[in-house]
Amino acid sequence: MSTWSMIIGMACITFSVRYFFLSKSIPFRVTPVMQRILKYSAPAVLTAIAVPFLVFPQNDLDISFQNPFLIAGVFVCLLSLLRLNTLTTVVISMIFFWFIR
Numbered sequence: 001m002s003t004w005s006m007i008i009g010m011a012c013i014t015f016s017v018r019y020f021f022l023s024k025s026i027p028f029r030v031t032p033v034m035q036r037i038l039k040y041s042a043p044a045v046l047t048a049i050a051v052p053f054l055v056f057p058q059n060d061l062d063i064s065f066q067n068p069f070l071i072a073g074v075f076v077c078l079l080s081l082l083r084l085n086t087l088t089t090v091v092i093s094m095i096f097f098w099f100i101r
Contacts, residue, residue: 050073053069054067054069054070054073055067055069055070057069057070068097068100068101069097071100072093072096072097072100075093075096075097076089076093079092079093
């Protein structure tokens with residue numbers, strides 16, 4: 001399968017899902033259970049994007065204290081437990097990563 005057909009297919013899927021949820025012409029209601037489930041979709045997608053960068057920084061598995069990406073990722077998780085606002089968490093974690101790198 002070519003790269004362009006995959007990109008076009010993913011674009012069609014993304015558009016159709018967003019149209020389905022946001023269109024007023026389609027009578028679709030999200031149940032409370034579905035709303036609760038959808039709250040976890042953003043963290044799940046973020047985790048799926050971030051974890052390969054954290055544990056495979058050089059295309060090899062690196063789970064050690066010499067991996068600055070993994071250390072910074074753990075630091076961000078701990079920092080987020082303090083319930084700081086997002087901008088503060090991002091700035092502090094970027095400064096921390098800059099120092100350990």
